[in-house]
Amino acid sequence: MSQPKEIFIKTDRCLGCLSCTIACVVEHSKSKTLFGAISETPVPKSRVYVQWVEPDGKVPLVCRHCEEAPCMYACISGAISRDENGVVITDTDKCIGCWTCVMVCPYGVIGRQLEEHKAYRCDRCPDREIPACVSACPTGALVYETVDSFSGKVRKHASRELLRAERG
Amino acid sequence: MHPGSCCGRKGDNVTEEKSRYIIVGGSAAGMAAAHTIRLHDWKGSVTVLSEEPDTPYFRPLIPFLVSGKKCAENMVMAGCGPYTGRDITVRIGARVESVNIAGKTVSVQGNGGLAYEKILFATGSRPYIPPEIKGTDANGVFALRTLAHARKMAQRVETSDHAVMLGGGLLNLKAAFALLERGLKVTLVVYSPEVLSQLMEPEDAFLIRKALDTAGLNIKTGCSATHVISDSTGVTGVALDDGDEMPCQMVCIGKGVRPNIEFLDGSDVRIDGGIVADRYTACNAPDTFAAGDVAVTFEPVSGERIMTALWTNAVEMGRCAGRNMAGVKTAYSGTFGILNATQVADEPFVSMGVVHTKSDDFEIYRHATETTYRKVVFNPGGTRLIGAVFIGDITNAGMYRYVIREKMPVMNIKRYIIDHTLHYGHFMTGKI
Incomplete structure (x- = not known):
């Protein structure tokens, strides 16, 4: 099996424009349009969060689909499982809204759909080739790659910086 | 499920079968261990012995059987969430009577012996029925713990119009709501000054109390039952220690649980309230392990020995035991x-x-609005977060748990903790 892709975050590139959250809401709406989304009930929720860190840091956060996903093991109703692509999925039919997953997620990226009393999170946009948030990001702060590809680029960048420093 | 994974020959009165791993108890800890063993040892036979008549199920869901919102088939563990391991033999109705530690066998009631190489004790706990309450053997008295109990309770609802719940803990509240949903009048009798006294102090619980009152639950605090009144139809009422008598057709007891350790009577396995497990979930006898409600483990903040009866803890400890049993030495981080x-x-x-912050000199911050309440507790020096209660707004609760568990120094993030604005971005940008 080829290595699955993941959503990586480059915090130094995020401008806090919230394009990702809007794209996420639209993708998870029934109409799949912005105007449709804002008039739907319940209002579709973004599964990506852009947090502000003083003085001027912006950090997009989204479910990491952890290898040892604490939410999956903590779930008391068997609603959270991992699919064949490595994506951790919450089955809304099985979810009883006990919020145990919220209590154990160290990233704080599981949301509560209060109208339906269900937990929700990033599903990596199963209907899309590239997740909506990544497609929408104008600065490349969100990237969708395999671990090998992403870490390879990080290494390359670091090597370049090292060489530049050595050469003065 | 997969009967082929037990091997051995049939003898007369000697042990008939052998399983590399035997797991006594088929709930959270036991099943988590079984499936974890499968991740690390794909061929060693795994046998789970469960005394319940039902195949392993998500126990916390049983109030939904009472309310009618779910049926038993929708609570089955096998194939759900992380419980997808294969070739795990589950024997239901298999009650373990005793364990021969030296001979490495267990004796199953009415079914002879079974040999093991490694064994996990995950027998869980059972409801505590206070002996000072008389008449609790009457028909219509329940302590909701198993699917079998839930079925009987659901049946009794048909002929009841008032249920009295003894105990104001979470399990009894869940049961109370299931009964409310069925249209019963429900009265909660709580000895403590407020509901949920194990999980928060009375003044922390006011929003919850308000919500319970609004939901139509009758709550009597500061008193307890002395006896259950019954006749040939079963329960007809409850007598309280304040002289009150309440007519009812159902009584539900939620007064905590006790570990199931009797099957180890006379063995060398060390018992201290529950089964004592070391940092690697092992008991004092060779190749024996313990996990879940029955195990005595430790609290990561204080290091004190404790026992808990929580699904999430049981799964975590069961997984750790499964790893250790399969030879992957793993320390348990406590609970x-x-x-x-x-x-x-x-x-x-x-x-x-x-x-619970009455007794010590903790540094405490409370914040209340009309719809939310929070209390964050720091150690007396104010350098570490040690506890938190969030009501109404539980955003990012998992991160606070992480900060508590990892005993993080909080100097740089204390303001965010107190204001409940901490988020993972603070960690990613080097605030801590």
């Missing part, structure tokens, strides 16, 4: 005595770590 999240009467709450 908070208090670690609860849920929603009662549309009021979500999380309670974790040290939340």
Whole structure:
């Protein structure tokens, strides 16, 4: 099996424009349009969060689909499982809204759909080739790659910086 | 499920079968261990012995059987969430009577012996029925613990119009709401000054109390039952220690649980309230392990020995035991005595770590609005977060749990903790 892709975050590139959250809401709406989304009930929720860190840091956060996903093991109703692509999925039919997953997620990226009393999170946009948030990001702060590809680029960048420093 | 995974020959009165791994108890800890063993040892036979008549199920869901919102088939563990391991033999109705530690065999009631190489004790706990309450053997008295109990309770609802719940803990509240949903009048009798006294102090619980009152639950605090009154139809009422008598057709007892350790009577396995497990979930006898409600483990903040009866803890410890049994030595990180999240009467709450703060000199910050309440507890020096209660707004609760459990120095993030604005971005940008 080829290595699955993941959503990586480059915090130094995020401008806090919230394009990702809007794209996420639209993708998870029934109409799949912005105007449709804002008039739907319940209002579709973004599964990506852009947090502000003083003085001027912006950090997009989204479910990491952890290898040892604490939410999956903590779930008391068997609603959270991992699919064949490595994506951790919450089955809304099985979810009883006990919020145990919220209590154990160290990233704080599981949301509560209060109208339906269900937990929700990033599903990596199963209907899309590239997740909506990544497609929408104008600065490349969100990237969708395999671990090998992403870490390879990080290494390359670091090597370049090292060489530049050595050469003065 | 897969009967082929037991081997050995049939003897007369000697042990008939052998399984590389035997797991006594088929609930959270036991099943988590079984499936974890499968991740590390794909061929060693795994046999789970469960005394219940039902195949392993998500125990916390049983109130939904009473309310009618779910049926038993929708509670089955096999194939759900992380419980997808294969070739795990589950024997239901298999009650383990005793364990021969030296001979490495277990004796199953009415079914002879079974040999093992490694064994996990995950027998869980059972409801505590206070002996000072008389008449609890009457028909219509329940302590909701198993699917079998839930079925009987659901049946009794048909002929009941008033249920009295003894005990104001979370399990009894869940049962109370299931009965309310069935249209019964429900009265909760609580000895403590307020409901949920194990999870928060009375003044922390006011929003929850308000929500419970609004939801139509009758609550009597500061008193307890002396006896259950019954006739040939079963329960007809409850007598309280304040002289009151309440007519009812159902009584539900939620007064905590006790570990199931009797099957180890006379063995060398060390018992101290429950089965004593070391940092690697092992018991004192060779090749024996313990996990879940029955195990005595430790609290990560204080290091004190504790026992808990929480699904999430049981799964975590069961997974750790499974790894150790399969030869992957793994230390257990311990467990908070208090670690609860849920929603009662549309009021979500999380309670974790040290939340009872009357006795010591903790540094405490409280914040209340009309719809939310929080209390964060720091150690007396104010350098570490040790507990938190969030009611109404439980955003990012998992991160606070992480800060407590990892005993993080909080100097740089204390303001965010107190204001409940901490988020993972603070960690990513080097705030801590």
